[in-house]
Amino acid sequence: MKVTQELFKGIYSSNPVFRLMLGLCPTLAVTSSVNNAIGMGGAATFVLISSNFVVSLIRKFVPSKIRIPVYITVIATFVTIVDLIMAGFFPDLHKSLGIFIPLIVVNCIILGRAEAFASKNNVFFSLIDGLGMGIGFTLALITISTFREILGNGTWLGMPVFGSSFKPALLMILNPGAFFTIGFIIAFLNWLDRKTSVSS
Amino acid sequence: MDKNFYVSPSPHIKDRDSIPKIMYSVILALVPAGVGAVYFFGIRALYVIIITVLSALVSEAICQKIMKRPVTITDGSAIVTGILLAYNLPAEVPFWLPVVGAFFGIVIGKAVFGGLGFNPMNPALIGRAFLMASWPVYMTVFNTVPKNGTLSGISAITSATPLNVFKHAREILINSSSFSTQQVTEATNAMSQFSSSYGSLFWGKVGGCLGETSAALLLLGAVFLMYKRIIGWKIPFSYIGTVALLSWIFSGNDGLFSGDALFHVLSGGLILGAFFMATDMVTSPITFKGRIFFGIGCGIITVIIRLWGGYPEGVSYSILLMNLTVPLLDKFSRPKTFGGK
Amino acid sequence: MKDIPKFALTLLIVTIIASGSLAWVNKITKPKIFAIQSRDLNNGLLNVLPAAKNGVIVPVKSPSDPDNILYYEGFADKDKTKLIGYAYLVPASGYSSIIRTLVGIDTVGNIISIQILSQQETPGLGTKCQEIRSGESKPWFQHQFAGKMATNLAVDKDGGDIVSLTGATITSRAITNAIADSSKSILGLINK
Numbered sequence: 001m002k003v004t005q006e007l008f009k010g011i012y013s014s015n016p017v018f019r020l021m022l023g024l025c026p027t028l029a030v031t032s033s034v035n036n037a038i039g040m041g042g043a044a045t046f047v048l049i050s051s052n053f054v055v056s057l058i059r060k061f062v063p064s065k066i067r068i069p070v071y072i073t074v075i076a077t078f079v080t081i082v083d084l085i086m087a088g089f090f091p092d093l094h095k096s097l098g099i100f101i102p103l104i105v106v107n108c109i110i111l112g113r114a115e116a117f118a119s120k121n122n123v124f125f126s127l128i129d130g131l132g133m134g135i136g137f138t139l140a141l142i143t144i145s146t147f148r149e150i151l152g153n154g155t156w157l158g159m160p161v162f163g164s165s166f167k168p169a170l171l172m173i174l175n176p177g178a179f180f181t182i183g184f185i186i187a188f189l190n191w192l193d194r195k196t197s198v199s200s
Numbered sequence: 201m202d203k204n205f206y207v208s209p210s211p212h213i214k215d216r217d218s219i220p221k222i223m224y225s226v227i228l229a230l231v232p233a234g235v236g237a238v239y240f241f242g243i244r245a246l247y248v249i250i251i252t253v254l255s256a257l258v259s260e261a262i263c264q265k266i267m268k269r270p271v272t273i274t275d276g277s278a279i280v281t282g283i284l285l286a287y288n289l290p291a292e293v294p295f296w297l298p299v300v301g302a303f304f305g306i307v308i309g310k311a312v313f314g315g316l317g318f319n320p321m322n323p324a325l326i327g328r329a330f331l332m333a334s335w336p337v338y339m340t341v342f343n344t345v346p347k348n349g350t351l352s353g354i355s356a357i358t359s360a361t362p363l364n365v366f367k368h369a370r371e372i373l374i375n376s377s378s379f380s381t382q383q384v385t386e387a388t389n390a391m392s393q394f395s396s397s398y399g400s401l402f403w404g405k406v407g408g409c410l411g412e413t414s415a416a417l418l419l420l421g422a423v424f425l426m427y428k429r430i431i432g433w434k435i436p437f438s439y440i441g442t443v444a445l446l447s448w449i450f451s452g453n454d455g456l457f458s459g460d461a462l463f464h465v466l467s468g469g470l471i472l473g474a475f476f477m478a479t480d481m482v483t484s485p486i487t488f489k490g491r492i493f494f495g496i497g498c499g500i501i502t503v504i505i506r507l508w509g510g511y512p513e514g515v516s517y518s519i520l521l522m523n524l525t526v527p528l529l530d531k532f533s534r535p536k537t538f539g540g541k
Numbered sequence: 542m543k544d545i546p547k548f549a550l551t552l553l554i555v556t557i558i559a560s561g562s563l564a565w566v567n568k569i570t571k572p573k574i575f576a577i578q579s580r581d582l583n584n585g586l587l588n589v590l591p592a593a594k595n596g597v598i599v600p601v602k603s604p605s606d607p608d609n610i611l612y613y614e615g616f617a618d619k620d621k622t623k624l625i626g627y628a629y630l631v632p633a634s635g636y637s638s639i640i641r642t643l644v645g646i647d648t649v650g651n652i653i654s655i656q657i658l659s660q661q662e663t664p665g666l667g668t669k670c671q672e673i674r675s676g677e678s679k680p681w682f683q684h685q686f687a688g689k690m691a692t693n694l695a696v697d698k699d700g701g702d703i704v705s706l707t708g709a710t711i712t713s714r715a716i717t718n719a720i721a722d723s724s725k726s727i728l729g730l731i732n733k
Contacts, residue, residue: 032663058555066548070555077559081566088570091577095659169300169334170666170708176333180308187312336708372700379700510710 006125010132016109017140018186023109027141028178030100034157037145039093040100041138043082045131047104048113050078052130055118062119071114072105079104109137147181148172219316222481223276225428229421230283230476236417237410240346241291245410249286251295255302256282263311277316281305284324287411287472288516289331291344297335301327321523322483325516332516342407349405353397353467354390361407362397362467363512365390370507373453391453394463401466412469422475434491435484435498436474440465442499451507470502473515483523489533490526497522581658582643589645589654590615592625612727615645626653629727633719635662636711640670644720646691650728655686655720660712667712682706682713691724 016022023044030040054074062070083101086094094101104110113133118126149155152172154162171177237245260278264271282302289298305327310319332339342361345351352365360368369387376384400406404414411418425431444461452458464470478484478498485494498518505514586598593615603609612629616622626647633640638661645653657680662668670682685703686694694717695701698710705713 062551062555063544063548065544066552069552073552073555073559077563080563084566084570084574088573088577091581167335169330170336171330171333173666174333174663183312383700 002125003128006128007132010129010134010136011139012136015136015140016112016133017137017144017182018189020109020112022112023107023137024182026100026103026107027144027182028175029103030097031141031145031148031178031181032152032173033149034142034145036097036100037141038138039097041134041141043086043097043101044104044107044109044137045134046082047075047078048110048134048137049127049130051075051110051114052118052126053123054078055114056121056123056126059119067115067119068111071111071119075110075114076105109133143185144178144181148177152177219275219277222430223280225425225430226280226476227276227283229425230280230287230411232417232420233287233411233414233472234283236404236414237287237291240349240404240413241344241410242347244344245291247295248289248291248293248298248410249283252286252289252298252302253279253282255299256285256306259303259306260311263307264315267311267315269315272316275316278306281310281324281327283411284322284472284477285327288324288328288409288469290339290342290408291410292341293338297331297338301331304330317482319482320526321520322477322480325477325520325523328516329520344407346405346407346413349400349407351407352390353400353406354393361512362394362401362463363506366394366463366467367506367512370451388453394460398462398466401463406467409469412472415466415471418471418475422471425475431475431479432491434488435478435495438492438495439474439478439498439502440470442496443470443502446499446503447506450503464503464506468506468513469515473502473519474498477516478519478522483526485526485529485533487530487533487535490529493529493533494522494526497525585643585656585658586613586615586628586645588656589628589643590626591654592617595619596623596625597621598628611730624648627727627731629723630658631716631719631723633715635660635715636667636709637662640712640716640719642716642720644686644691644724646724646728650691650724652686652689652691652720655683657683657716662709662712666706666709669706669709670712670716686720692721692728694718694721 010016014020017024017027026040026044030036051071051074055071058070079102082104083094086097086101113129117129121129146156149157150161152168152170152174154160154166154168169177172181234245234249237249256278257273260273261271264273285301285305286298289301305323305325308330309321309323309326310316313319328339342351342364351361353362354365369390372379372383372387373391379387397406401413402415404417406413422431422436426433444465447464448459448461449456450459451464452460474495478495485491498515501518501521502514505511505517511517583598587594590598590613596616596618598613598615599621600610600613603611612627614621614627615625617625626645628643628645631642631644633642640660640662641658643656643658645655647653657671660668660670662670671680672682673680682704689702694703696703696705696710696713696717698705699714701717703713703717
């Protein structure tokens with residue numbers, strides 16, 4: 001029971017983007033196309049699981065006063081590994097994500113989960129937490145980028161959605177579009193929450 | 201119960217003004233410019249205005265229904281937003297553009313903040329900024345030549361609006377080395393001819409957005425609103441004064457203090473913006489000093505955008521930016537209480 | 542204070558393990574990355590100097606710094622007798638990234654073709670510099686450079702004849718001006 005709870009909390013009840021408001025910076029930057037969102041989500045999920053695993057593994061040996069530099073070293077190592085592997089084996093994805101990969105180091109979701117969860121829980125649950133949060137982050141990115149890419153570019157995953165007479169609203173793939181989309185999604189989720197809590 | 205004393209906080213003296221009364225006065229004041237727009241740009245201008253107003257009304261009604269609030273579309277505020285947005289559009293926009301713009305302005309500019317009275321920025325300008333960022337091609341291309349006039353207001357130049365001509369000529373003159381001598385000569389000629397365009401600019405025989413071209417008709421409405429004491433003199437005068445002063449100092453080609461101040465005051469959307477949009481009661485300061493600073497700030501940003509920015513016209517962005525400073529301006533310019541520290 | 546040696550030791554161990562694993566991954570991926578980069582470069586060079594398909598393209602290095610490739614010479618035959626043109630890499634500071642463009646010119650300086658190798662401009666605006674319109678086979682923005690004099694380029698807003706990208710004047714201007722400026726200095730080097 002607890003396993004599914006830890007897994008699903010990252011997807012809905014404490015979704016990193018829509019609930020915890022973590023990692024908004026990369027969210028704004030990469031959600032202009034669904035393709036970027038999937039790549040960024042996948043890379044961040046890998047780093048999240050790996051760093052949660054290692055942080056949880058070494059949590060008993062690391063003195064609490066120097067835990068932050070240790071966590072950052074662990075996270076930066078995994079990010080660099082992802083960067084190198086992507087450049088070597090998936091050059092096209094690496095080209096489009098480019099500068100965002102090094103930014104995963106300062107993505108507060110990763111350090112946030114290391115500090116709030118992995119450093120206090122055993123390895124298994126930390127892995128589950130990393131997986132759930134990673135999936136939640138990826139789904140959030142895909143949701144936002146779906147709205148932005150369709151409205152702002154007239155495509156979804158690069159495929160045209162409307163006929164050629166559709167004139168996309170450029171603003172939606174510029175940064176304000178991300179703020180509008182995130183704002184409306186959060187408002188919708190809060191409205192949903194209030195509705196369910198009133199009825200139950 | 202009749203004999204009870206009622207104790208209530210101030211204000212104790214109430215005016216008979218109400219939201220509908222104010223809004224319908226503003227609408228009345230905007231009518232001359234609208235008639236002018238139809239005269240200069242043809243019947244299509246009327247269609248654009250009607251479509252924008254209807255879209256604003258429908259958007260407002262939908263929002264208020266969804267938010268389970270009383271539907272107050274008859275108070276006129278959505279009509280004012282619609283008219284102001286329409287006055288900021290070129291005559292030849294495709295008809296879906298004002299629909300999207302009015303919807304965005306009402307929803308994002310007003311409804312999400314809680315409706316009339318809570319919006320930090322002018323909804324009509326939010327709509328315009330959204331359209332400008334999303335479909336720059338439709339918003340910046342002016343093809344309809346006004347009746348009895350030219351797009352530029354200068355009889356020799358027929359291709360672009362006055363501020364576009366100014367911006368282009370200025371860019372050429374600043375980097376004159378990288379352009380051909382013919383282009384430089386043309387730019388110098390255009391610059392020197394602006395003084396012959398005052399008449400066209402004043403009456404409105406120039407290209408531009410629907411309601412912004414005729415200074416005369418806008419001033420007619422503005423005088424009416426000032427007489428009715430719906431708008432004060434502080435914001436428009438400090439705004440226009442700042443633009444005149446700064447453009448006189450900086451916009452000339454022969455060093456400082458050689459600019460054409462009158463051209464900058466009459467061209468573009470300055471008159472419309474200063475009298476009808478910067479003075480919006482919800483989004484402008486309430487104190488004396490606050491209003492003066494607000495006007496000066498709008499003027500400075502407008503001139504910066506016109507002379508050094510990426511767009512030829514900066515009125516709408518300057519008002520939007522200054523709208524955001526209103527809470528601060530009100531806070532810092534609050535008059536001292538008698539005896540207070 | 543007596544904890545400090547312990548902290549230092551912990552950090553030392555963590556960083557040693559981290560750098561060790563990075564070194565290992567780097568060893569595996571370095572040849573792959575290098576191969577991809579040189580493959581991209583070779584494809585690009587052949588694209589901008591198509592006449593060198595049966596010939597060779599040789600780098601011309603700076604006499605003072607052998608690691609610094611100034612430009613490439615393209616020959617139509619393997620014996621390097623028929624010189625057909627030059628190619629060089631032009632970096633341009635765009636709106637949000639460095640745009641690396643490969644430019645191929647003939648022996649007098651007319652552009653044969655250009656190819657944008659990498660850019661990270663605003664999606665939907667600046668990225669359209671690589672857009673291929675439906676029904677066409679070449680990116681229209683890059684294709685319009687072909688046949689123009691490399692040293693004399695300007696976008697339409699600056700009085701030139703390169704049609705700029707809608708909403709991305711900065712990107713268009715950056716590419717255009719960088720090509721014109723680099724071409725001037727490269728042609729200066731070639732003709733020396």
